[in-house]
Amino acid sequence: MEQDTNGPGGVDHLELGFFGANGPGTSLSKVPERWYPTWENNRDLALAAEAAGLDFHIPFARWKGFGGESDPAGVTFDPIVWAASLLAITKKITLFTTVHAPFTHPIVAAKHVSTMDQIGPGRVGINIVSGWNADEADMFGIAQREHDERYEYTKEWLDVMLKLWTRDRPFHHEGRFFNLRGAIGAPKPRGGKVTLMSAGASSAGRSFAVGHCDLLFSILVSHEACRDEVARVKEIASRAGRRVDVYTAACIVCRPTRKEAEAYYERISREMADEPAIDNALRLLGLDCQSFSPEFYASFRGRFAASIGHYPIVGTPSDVAEEIRRVRDTGVRGLALCFMDPAGELPYFRDEVLPRLVDMGVRRPS
Numbered sequence: 001m002e003q004d005t006n007g008p009g010g011v012d013h014l015e016l017g018f019f020g021a022n023g024p025g026t027s028l029s030k031v032p033e034r035w036y037p038t039w040e041n042n043r044d045l046a047l048a049a050e051a052a053g054l055d056f057h058i059p060f061a062r063w064k065g066f067g068g069e070s071d072p073a074g075v076t077f078d079p080i081v082w083a084a085s086l087l088a089i090t091k092k093i094t095l096f097t098t099v100h101a102p103f104t105h106p107i108v109a110a111k112h113v114s115t116m117d118q119i120g121p122g123r124v125g126i127n128i129v130s131g132w133n134a135d136e137a138d139m140f141g142i143a144q145r146e147h148d149e150r151y152e153y154t155k156e157w158l159d160v161m162l163k164l165w166t167r168d169r170p171f172h173h174e175g176r177f178f179n180l181r182g183a184i185g186a187p188k189p190r191g192g193k194v195t196l197m198s199a200g201a202s203s204a205g206r207s208f209a210v211g212h213c214d215l216l217f218s219i220l221v222s223h224e225a226c227r228d229e230v231a232r233v234k235e236i237a238s239r240a241g242r243r244v245d246v247y248t249a250a251c252i253v254c255r256p257t258r259k260e261a262e263a264y265y266e267r268i269s270r271e272m273a274d275e276p277a278i279d280n281a282l283r284l285l286g287l288d289c290q291s292f293s294p295e296f297y298a299s300f301r302g303r304f305a306a307s308i309g310h311y312p313i314v315g316t317p318s319d320v321a322e323e324i325r326r327v328r329d330t331g332v333r334g335l336a337l338c339f340m341d342p343a344g345e346l347p348y349f350r351d352e353v354l355p356r357l358v359d360m361g362v363r364r365p366s
């Protein structure tokens with residue numbers, strides 16, 4: 001996924017892929033046509049995404065659903081097993097996995113990811129989650145660390161993983177969180193670099209991503225805020241002699257007419273919103289995530305219902321392509337697409353939106 005940097009916003013090929021197909025997508029809506037993960041539909045979706053020329057596929061990591069009538073994220077395939085299996089049947093697309101640093105020992109995670117890289121050399125990414133969900137921490141019986149300390153822990157966790165991938169002799173690691181004797185790991189990743197990504201919008205989260213990862217995965221609140229975020233990330237990274245890019249995500253509703261698209265967005269964001277599940281998700285986010293203010297959560301309730309807060313891109317193929325161009329112009333490198341029914345909606349997006357993006361110079365032809 002080498003990027004050229006000569007387009008508006010510095011990106012001449014906006015990378016696109018799906019987010020959340022290993023579970024029931026990102027929506028907190030009860031609509032019956034929503035995605036429900038099976039191995040068969042995930043296999044077919046990954047192959048269809050690759051054939052359509054999409055660049056990546058990102059799962060989420062969830063151990064417990066949000067309750068309510070539909071229990072969003074309640075059924076979620078393990079993102080390591082999911083990504084490894086899809087790497088085996090695809091050829092070009094980058095497969096991310098998502099790993100909770102507090103719930104997974106770095107020796108285990110290093111082995112998982114380096115094994116994935118034997119299956120799909122050079123096509124592996126890891127989205128590192130430092131933890132925010134108190135219900136899940138309780139389920140593991142693990143006390144949540146104080147917010148910023150979580151990223152200190154993840155920094156050391158990643159350091160151990162990188163040593164295991166690069167050192168040929170057993171080493172001792174004596175740190176604040178890990179005390180390891182004679183640690184060694186093989187196989188090493190064979191495709192060269194594994195793409196490191198972290199999602200977290202707090203200042204500690206951003207510092208961790210900018211200092212130690214290749215990508216920050218951030219929530220798109222508005223184009224202006226995103227443009228500022230990209231500029232800030234790139235500036236801090238370049239001061240440290242690093243290159244860090246930003247991925248973000250959007251909820252896509254694309255229909256032949258604007259009226260149809262808006263009616264469907266109304267259905268998923270309001271009429272069929274799973275209110276108790278939204279309350280629960282907001283409680284958990286408000287409780288232990290410093291990404292956004294309480295006002296943000298209150299005013300963006302519709303966005304939560306549609307796609308757990310992701311920016312809505314709603315309209316005709318021309319509207320959707322134009323909005324995606326505006327996202328590209330903020331300077332982000334990648335946009336993760338969230339559909340209610342990714343397999344059902346991909347053909348229309350592939351045939352009507354992707355060619356427009358090529359014509360607009362937002363993406364290179366696949």
Ligand SMILES: Cc1cc2nc3c(=O)[nH]c(=O)nc-3n(C[C@H](O)[C@H](O)[C@H](O)COP(=O)(O)O)c2cc1C
Pocket residue numbers: 059060061062098128129130131132133198199200201202203204205206217218219249288289290291
């Ligand atoms: C785009 C995006 C994807 C995320 N994916 C996951 C996930 O799959 N599992 C998870 O537990 N947390 C996920 N998170 C949560 C973050 O990893 C992070 O813990 C949370 O945003 C709180 O961090 P902060 O307080 O530093 O902003 C995601 C966040 C964003 C913005």
